[in-house]
Amino acid sequence: MYEPMSLDQQTELSPDEVHAVLTRHETGVLSLAKADEPYAIPISYGYNPETDCFYLRLVSTPESEKRQFLTSSPSARLVVHEADGDSYRSIIADGTLERVSPDDLTVERIVQYGDAKRPLFEIWGETKRNLDIQLFELTPDTLSGREVELDPETHDT
DSSP: OOOOOOGGGGGEHHHHHHHHHHHHOOOOEEEEETEEEEEEEEOOOOEEEETTTTEEEEEOOOOOOHHHHTSOOOOEEEEEEEEEEEEEEEEEEEEEEEEGGGGOOOOOHHHHHHOSOOOOOOOOOOGGGEEEEEEEOOOOSSEEEEEEEOTTTTTOO
């Protein structure tokens, strides 16, 4: 039987705890908004805890829905989560997704993109020459995390 979690079981994560979760993982869900239309995709990312910046390599085709959302600097939300035994943690980063021009790449920036593995979730029916790889950065306006402790007596594992 499912019982809702009480609010007192939720706690805010400290900045150090948020950084720890983000550096332990390399995947999340990126949500973009254009007018009243949402778009969400699983992505891999690189993360710099010193600057709170996320580094993304996004692949699309010229006629893809993703490309339509990436044509401007869209509002973005990145969600990363993990479950560990009797606790669940989620991190939410909100901000503007900014495209990085190849002309603006420095050695330091290139190193950050090394942590953003090639897209792990996308399988393409197109040939590689029709794919466009673009680099993006997300420096969040807000970055927060919370942890929910699950009651082992009411939580089915």
